[in-house]
Amino acid sequence: MNQDLHKSSCPLLRKGCGGCQLLAMPYPEQLARKQSFARRLLEKWGPVQPIVGMEDPWRYRCKVTASFTTDPRQGLVCGLYVQGSRRVLPATTCPLQDRRAEQAIQAVLQAARECRYTAFDPARRTGLLRHVQVRQGLFTGQQMVTVVTGPDILPGSRRFAARVRELCPGLTTLVQNVNPRPTGMVLGEKCRILFGAGYIEDTLCGLRFRISPVSFYQVNPRQTQRLYELAIREANLTGKETVLDAYCGTGTIGLAAAGQARQVLGVELNAAAVRDAQANARRNHIQNARFVCADAGAYLNRLAGEHIAPDTVFLDPPRSGSTPEFLAALGRLAPPRVVYISCDPATQARDIALLAREGYRMIRAIPVDMFPHTEHVETVCLLSKLNAKQHIEINLDMDELDLTDAEKKATYQEIKDYVLEHSGLKVSSLYIAQVKQKCGIIERENYNKPKSEDAKQPQCPPDKEKAIKEALTHFGMI
Ligand code: SAH
Numbered sequence: 001m002n003q004d005l006h007k008s009s010c011p012l013l014r015k016g017c018g019g020c021q022l023l024a025m026p027y028p029e030q031l032a033r034k035q036s037f038a039r040r041l042l043e044k045w046g047p048v049q050p051i052v053g054m055e056d057p058w059r060y061r062c063k064v065t066a067s068f069t070t071d072p073r074q075g076l077v078c079g080l081y082v083q084g085s086r087r088v089l090p091a092t093t094c095p096l097q098d099r100r101a102e103q104a105i106q107a108v109l110q111a112a113r114e115c116r117y118t119a120f121d122p123a124r125r126t127g128l129l130r131h132v133q134v135r136q137g138l139f140t141g142q143q144m145v146t147v148v149t150g151p152d153i154l155p156g157s158r159r160f161a162a163r164v165r166e167l168c169p170g171l172t173t174l175v176q177n178v179n180p181r182p183t184g185m186v187l188g189e190k191c192r193i194l195f196g197a198g199y200i201e202d203t204l205c206g207l208r209f210r211i212s213p214v215s216f217y218q219v220n221p222r223q224t225q226r227l228y229e230l231a232i233r234e235a236n237l238t239g240k241e242t243v244l245d246a247y248c249g250t251g252t253i254g255l256a257a258a259g260q261a262r263q264v265l266g267v268e269l270n271a272a273a274v275r276d277a278q279a280n281a282r283r284n285h286i287q288n289a290r291f292v293c294a295d296a297g298a299y300l301n302r303l304a305g306e307h308i309a310p311d312t313v314f315l316d317p318p319r320s321g322s323t324p325e326f327l328a329a330l331g332r333l334a335p336p337r338v339v340y341i342s343c344d345p346a347t348q349a350r351d352i353a354l355l356a357r358e359g360y361r362m363i364r365a366i367p368v369d370m371f372p373h374t375e376h377v378e379t380v381c382l383l384s385k386l387n388a389k390q391h392i393e394i395n396l397d398m399d400e401l402d403l404t405d406a407e408k409k410a411t412y413q414e415i416k417d418y419v420l421e422h423s424g425l426k427v428s429s430l431y432i433a434q435v436k437q438k439c440g441i442i443e444r445e446n447y448n449k450p451k452s453e454d455a456k457q458p459q460c461p462p463d464k465e466k467a468i469k470e471a472l473t474h475f476g477m478i
Pocket of ligand 1: 215216217218247248249250251252253267268269270273294295296297316317318
């Protein structure tokens with residue numbers, strides 16, 4: 001398609017669609033505009049690198065939603081909402097949407113007309129159909145259609161499903177979702193499978209992911225792969241880290257990073273997405289990842305209470321950003337590296353300001369164009385914290401060059417590994433040094449001294465002391 005598609009050549013835009021605010025602008029200019037937007041918001045915290053654009057910025061949307069309404073002449077119609085209103089623009093095509101997804105929507109409309117289904121009217125609470133959402137696996141070709149109804153019952157749903165399958169040969173699963181509430185949200189909570197597995201699979205970063213209708217999945221899989229690769233590169237993992245994937249959705253980022261980490265913990269509020277994440281770990285034979293269904297802020301507080309300190313945190317919250325509770329708990333846990341991925345640099349800049357107060361600085365930001373022709377821009381920010389504890393740990397590891405005989409039996413890393421494996425606790429070199437000194441293994445004086453007078457020195461809690469002593473016994477050091 002013409003890279004400089006003009007406003008007048010998109011029929012939807014002339015009718016007031018407004019979905020892609022930048023359609024009239026050549027793509028290189030769009031990228032420059034997004035770059036300067038990200039700079040304006042983030043540059044005061046650190047350098048902003050050049051934006052990662054798309055080679056072919058068309059038809060990238062693999063998640064397409066259309067809404068039903070009743071047209072006085074045509075009866076049931078289906079299309080996109082006019083920006084900022086409830087008015088539906090009946091449409092068959094949009095230059096950003098995957099063609100197979102558009103064909104599926106037309107198939108659903110035709111089958112619905114044949115079944116004499118009507119559009120749901122939320123004010124009068126009459127009628128049946130609200131929306132149709134298609135998710136297209138870009139790399140697997142799988143296709144999931146979710147038909148959202150107001151009422152729970154979809155009369156003649158078997159016939160409807162059979163007809164949609166006939167009209168849409170690429171379909172791999174058809175789901176009914178029930179959303180009776182007078183809300184702007186497309187999906188309700190309840191799903192009923194009409195055909196197939198009830199989810200699609202797609203591949204990303206060499207792994208296979210299952211995605212259920214109500215789980216989050218990026219709309220632009222091609223750029224998502226680049227986004228995750230960038231985020232994981234920024235994390236600079238060595239294989240020894242405990243990684244937290246906060247706001248993890250179906251576990252995509254954490255699982256893609258799991259091969260380079262000791263263990264991955266994921267937290268997500270949406271129960272269906274957590275089930276997907278757990279299934280995705282099994283699907284890909286990943287054994288070092290655990291996923292928890294909880295509010296990310298509450299979960300982080302719990303980790304802080306249990307003294308489980310992640311080394312690296314991926315943080316990928318919704319558009320509204322993270323919460324003061326989450327950011328304060330993150331400050332207490334003090335992971336040395338935080339990779340913050342955001343689809344709204346404004347809320348991200350607000351959160352980075354809070355993290356700066358917790359001692360983090362932004363190393364760099366990289367904008368990624370996930371949504372060509374719209375105003376939206378995604379950014380990956382690497383944040384780092386250098387604290388007193390970490391300085392001490394680095395010095396301790398250096399001091400391993402000068403060991404007593406008892407100490408030579410196991411390195412700090414071997415002790416850490418043993419403790420983690422046998423008690424599930426993560427312990428620092430500092431704590432090990434404290435316990436060694438208590439047990440009389442360390443003869444040198446300077447180990448537990450903070451390097452600066454004002455540095456606060458954390459003391460090894462009793463449960464960790466017990467676990468370290470067990471490891472020291474195991475290695476024959478005490
Ligand atoms: N990292 C995932 C999902 C990012 S979208 C991916 O790349 O696919 C943001 C996710 O945050 C959504 O899955 C949403 O359900 C989840 N979420 C929203 N509020 C949350 C909260 N308070 N605690 C935990 N997760 C939350």
